[in-house]
Amino acid sequence: MxxxxxxxxxHTMRSALTCLVNPxxxxxxxxxxxxxxxxxxxxxxxxxxxxxxxIWPINPRYTxxxxxxxxxxxxxxxxxxxxxxxxxxxxDVLATIRELGRRGTRSVVVFSSGFGEMGExxxxxxxxxxxxxxxxxxxxxxxxxxxxxxxxENVYATxxxxxxxxxxxxxxxxxxxxxxxxxxxxxxxxxxxLGLGYFINTGNEADVGFADLMxxxxxxxxxKVAAGYLEGVRDGExxxxxxxxxxxxxxPLVLTKVGRMAAGARAxxxxxxxxxxxxxxxxxxxxxxxxxxxxxxxxxLDMAQALAACPLPHGNGLGIATQSGGAGVMMxxxxxxxGLAVPPVTDAIRKRLVDLLPAFGAAGNPVDVTGQFVGExxxxxxxxxxxxxxxxxxxxxxWLQLMHAYVDVLVEILTETCRKATKPCLVCWVxxxxxAVRKLAAVGIPVFQAGERAVDAAAALVRHGEAQRRxxxxxxxxxxxxxxxxxxxxxxxxxxxxxxLLKDAGIPMAPVALATSEDxxxxxxxxxxxxxxxxxxxxxxTHKSDIGGVLLNLNDEAAIRTGYRSILANAARHCxxxxxxxxxxxxxxxxxxxxxxxxxxxxSFGMIVMxxxxxxxxxxxxxxxxxxxxxxxxxxxxxxGELRMGAxxxxxxxxxxxxxxxxxxxxxxxxxxxAEMEDQLEExxxxxxxxxxxxxxxxxxVMVIRHDASPAxx
Numbered sequence: 251m252x253x254x255x256x257x258x259x260x261h262t263m264r265s266a267l268t269c270l271v272n273p274x275x276x277x278x279x280x281x282x283x284x285x286x287x288x289x290x291x292x293x294x295x296x297x298x299x300x301x302x303x304x305i306w307p308i309n310p311r312y313t314x315x316x317x318x319x320x321x322x323x324x325x326x327x328x329x330x331x332x333x334x335x336x337x338x339x340x341x342d343v344l345a346t347i348r349e350l351g352r353r354g355t356r357s358v359v360v361f362s363s364g365f366g367e368m369g370e371x372x373x374x375x376x377x378x379x380x381x382x383x384x385x386x387x388x389x390x391x392x393x394x395x396x397x398x399x400x401x402x403e404n405v406y407a408t409x410x411x412x413x414x415x416x417x418x419x420x421x422x423x424x425x426x427x428x429x430x431x432x433x434x435x436x437x438x439x440x441x442x443x444l445g446l447g448y449f450i451n452t453g454n455e456a457d458v459g460f461a462d463l464m465x466x467x468x469x470x471x472x473x474k475v476a477a478g479y480l481e482g483v484r485d486g487e488x489x490x491x492x493x494x495x496x497x498x499x500x501x502p503l504v505l506t507k508v509g510r511m512a513a514g515a516r517a518x519x520x521x522x523x524x525x526x527x528x529x530x531x532x533x534x535x536x537x538x539x540x541x542x543x544x545x546x547x548x549x550x551l552d553m554a555q556a557l558a559a560c561p562l563p564h565g566n567g568l569g570i571a572t573q574s575g576g577a578g579v580m581m582x583x584x585x586x587x588x589g590l591a592v593p594p595v596t597d598a599i600r601k602r603l604v605d606l607l608p609a610f611g612a613a614g615n616p617v618d619v620t621g622q623f624v625g626e627x628x629x630x631x632x633x634x635x636x637x638x639x640x641x642x643x644x645x646x647x648x649w650l651q652l653m654h655a656y657v658d659v660l661v662e663i664l665t666e667t668c669r670k671a672t673k674p675c676l677v678c679w680v681x682x683x684x685x686a687v688r689k690l691a692a693v694g695i696p697v698f699q700a701g702e703r704a705v706d707a708a709a710a711l712v713r714h715g716e717a718q719r720r721x722x723x724x725x726x727x728x729x730x731x732x733x734x735x736x737x738x739x740x741x742x743x744x745x746x747x748x749x750x751l752l753k754d755a756g757i758p759m760a761p762v763a764l765a766t767s768e769d770x771x772x773x774x775x776x777x778x779x780x781x782x783x784x785x786x787x788x789x790x791x792t793h794k795s796d797i798g799g800v801l802l803n804l805n806d807e808a809a810i811r812t813g814y815r816s817i818l819a820n821a822a823r824h825c826x827x828x829x830x831x832x833x834x835x836x837x838x839x840x841x842x843x844x845x846x847x848x849x850x851x852x853x854s855f856g857m858i859v860m861x862x863x864x865x866x867x868x869x870x871x872x873x874x875x876x877x878x879x880x881x882x883x884x885x886x887x888x889x890x891g892e893l894r895m896g897a898x899x900x901x902x903x904x905x906x907x908x909x910x911x912x913x914x915x916x917x918x919x920x921x922x923x924x925a926e927m928e929d930q931l932e933e934x935x936x937x938x939x940x941x942x943x944x945x946x947x948x949x950x951x952v953m954v955i956r957h958d959a960s961p962a963x964x
Contacts, residue, residue: 258491259462266389267458267466270357271400271448273332274303276407277355279324279346280338281307283315288361288409289337292397293318295406295413302404306331323349330354335397335407340364340372343393344379351386358383359407360392366454367394376456383457391463395453396429398463402447402472412436412449420445421474421558423467425460427452427481435479435547443691444555447473461488468492468501477554479547480507483532486854490878493539497721502557502714504542506550507532531852534876538885540717542710549706555696556707560674562715563644567591568708569637570616571630572649573623578616581647581678581701588709592616593642602636615643627659631667638673645673645711647704651680661689668695674711678704725882738930742789743953745834752936752951755923757916759936760839760949766832768811774835781805783836784813785950786821790828792935792952797824803838839947841940842905843898847917847948849879849924849934851956857924857931861886861917863895864938879921886914886921899941912945932956 259267282290296305297316305318306327312320321327324334324346334355336346340362350358365376376393383390391398397408401419412433422444426432429451436449448467452460460478465488468476476496483489496503509529536543542557544550568590572578582592595603595615603613606629612618617637623630630648638646648667653660668675678698679686687697698704736751743751749759761778764787765771775782786799794800798820801813814833821830846864849857855878862874875889890896890910901907916939924931932955936948 262387263389264466266356266387267462269332270359270389270391271398271405271466272403273357273405275306275329275331276303277306277308277324277327277331277334279308279334279336281309281315281320283312291409292335292407295408299404299406301406324353325349327353330356332356333407334358336360336362338362340375344375344382347379347382351382351388355388358388358390359395359397360390361395361397361409363394365393366456376454380457390457392453393456396433396451398448398450400448401445410451415440417449418445419447421472422446422477422554423448423464423473424477425450425452425464426479427455427460428479429453432479435550438547439551442551442555443688444551455484459485459488461485461492465492465495468496468499474501475554475558476501476503477550478505480505481509483854486535486852486856490539493536493541497540497717500718502542504544504550504553504557504710505536506544506547531855531858531876535855535878538877538881540721542713552698552703552707553710556676556711557714559694559696560676560711562718563674563711564715565644566712567593567643568705569640569643569646570649571634571637571646572616572618573621574649574651575612575618577649577701578618581649581705582616584702584705588706590705590709590712595637595640596642599636599640603633606632606636627663631663634667634675635670638671638675645708646671646675647678647708648675649678649701654683657683657686661686664690664695665693676704676708735926738955740955740957742792743955744789744831745787745951748951748953752948756919757923758945758947759951760836760947762834762836764832765814765835768814771814771833771835772807772810775810778837781838783838784817785834785836786817787831787834788821788825788828791821791825797821836949839940839949841942841947843908843941844938845941845946846935846937847920847939848936849920849931851932857928859917859921859924861889862893877921880925881918881921883914883918886917889917890914906943908941909945913941916946930955930957
């Protein structure tokens with residue numbers, strides 16, 4: 251639920267949510283006989299669309315409304331309704347919710363605006379309303395929402411103009427946080443002939459939110475794809491529950507979320523904190539849990555269309571058959587951008603294609619079948635089927651254009667091709683005749699109007715297939731011993747203490763000691779027996795190198811003494827008010843690759859782990875990957891695979907490769923510790939983590955504790 255507390259819905263609440271989307275009886279509080287009004291439109295739609303349940307309009311000024319008994323009050327209803335639609339001024343809603351609760355109403359949708367979106371006074375009214383609904387165990391959708399449609403059962407608890415025309419039921423559930431934009435997306439879906447089994451607008455999400463409602467409708471076996479539009483995430487835990495349930499059911503979840511370029515990060519002590527922007531974290535977490543992200547409304551519908559119509563591919567090899575060499579190259583370029591392979595065909599497949607194609611065709615991948623297939627229809631069919639026989643190709647795209655004079659022939663060819671294909675095959679028909687699109691849609695073949703859009707839809711199929719395989723092959727989570735962790739004070743943790751905590755958690759850290767005098771620093775250098783680094787130790791100075799607080803590779807007594815004094819002088823000059831505890835002495839660690847590794851507490855998703863290209867330019871390079879803690883080594887390996895600097899790990903310019911498995915172990919161990927520290931840890935930065943032949947080792951630690959910002963609990 252999206253209120254003050256974050257709890258998984260109980261069985262009773264889930265049952266009430268099912269009543270909300272599929273009610274057997276609907277009361278309309280404030281119903282109007284004038285169908286043009288917001289309070290009259292739900293009644294209009296329910297009557298015109300053929301809702302088969304009981305409809306109980308409530309308005310004290312009427313005894314009858316369009317052939318139905320109209321009740322003077324909620325108390326006068328013949329029975330407790332499964333759903334109540336509230337279309338009243340904001341100031342009347344609270345009393346109405348209480349009366350509905352006393353009558354035993356199972357669920358409620360509130361159209362009324364004038365609540366949280368109107369400032370502090372509205373938020374206070376909203377909180378009272380939610381408290382009343384929860385007192386009676388009555389889930390509330392809204393307020394300030396368009397309501398919803400269940401097109402299967404003709405439930406039109408909405409005043410949306412989308413309901414004015416035909417709303418064909420179908421395999422896609424669409425839930426949107428925006429009313430106006432969501433209506434536009436639904437209208438686009440209708441224009442494409444895509445059936446939305448459910449259309450739900452969540453409004454202010456004062457009580458039940460996006461994830462709660464989507465979790466309810468994906469249980470419907472008639473739904474194959476969950477599609478959503480988000481403007482923000484207040485309850486990350488609920489979204490993750492939704493993603494996991496979609497994986498269990500094998501149903502793809504496709505989301506469009508605005509705010510991609512918003513920085514979303516406050517000034518932070520750590521590099522991790524400064525780079526863990528809201529959208530970067532959202533993008534990484536949903537990918538971690540198998541959710542597919544669409545850039546915009548058209549791509550959302552492209553992906554949903556393909557996922558609803560096609561079987562899943564068993565790999566990422568794309569085969570392209572076109573009547574234009576240029577279109578093939580363009581699609582191959584896009585495929586590489588989105589992580590698909592366009593493999594060359596095997597010799598056996600090439601030979602079969604050469605035997606099929608005219609001499610001026612191209613028997614590779616892409617295959618150019620030329621326009622000759624119009625005179626020889628079997629040419630296109632056999633070329634595509636041959637291409638899909640290649641074991642390295644897992645999904646196909648057929649590209650063609652115009653062909654107004656050959657609609658029936660081409661529809662027959664494409665229908666037969668897709669029917670005979672044992673792998674998913676998409677059709678890209680540029681400037682396709684409307685008749686062709688309509689006929690292909692009738693037999694379940696999606697048609698895309700541009701090459702890149704078809705490739706992106708194919709990529710969605712591949713990603714969902716990969717996510718399903720990961721889900722099915724996931725190892726059971728190993729049980730970890732529950733440890734008693736120290737309770738730390740708020741603020742930056744002294745480095746020596748931070749290093750000790752991380753070592754106890756199994757994270758490799760270079761040894762470090764605190765010197766409080768020149769003599770002490772020299773003694774520690776002798777103890778370590780090798781060159782050392784000196785670093786200022788002050789919880790008020792988190793970026794030490796910025797103020798000349800770090801000196802490296804000191805290996806004689808004079809250098810140690812001079813360095814000690816120099817570091818203290820620099821700190822006094824740049825940070826005169828900072829309390830300085832002394833100077834850290836640390837033996838130099840070896841490693842030819844620098845990583846940054848860190849943790850940041852995210853207000854929606856909890857503890858987020860980062861890994862990336864480290865060093866002093868980490869925030870300039872921004873080559874980082876994020877995941878929600880905890881996770882296992884296989885997820886850590888996928889993080890490393892996302893980094894542009896990944897080639898450095900495999901050895902370049904004479905440098906040896908490093909052991910990725912050891913880095914993955916570090917990341918997984920850190921993620922488990924971060925999850926244990928969730929109620930205390932705010933930020934952690936290990937920069938750099940040096941990686942060499944002996945594995946990774948953290949050489950600098952900034953740890954920030956803050957107890958007063960509890961994220962969602964898992």
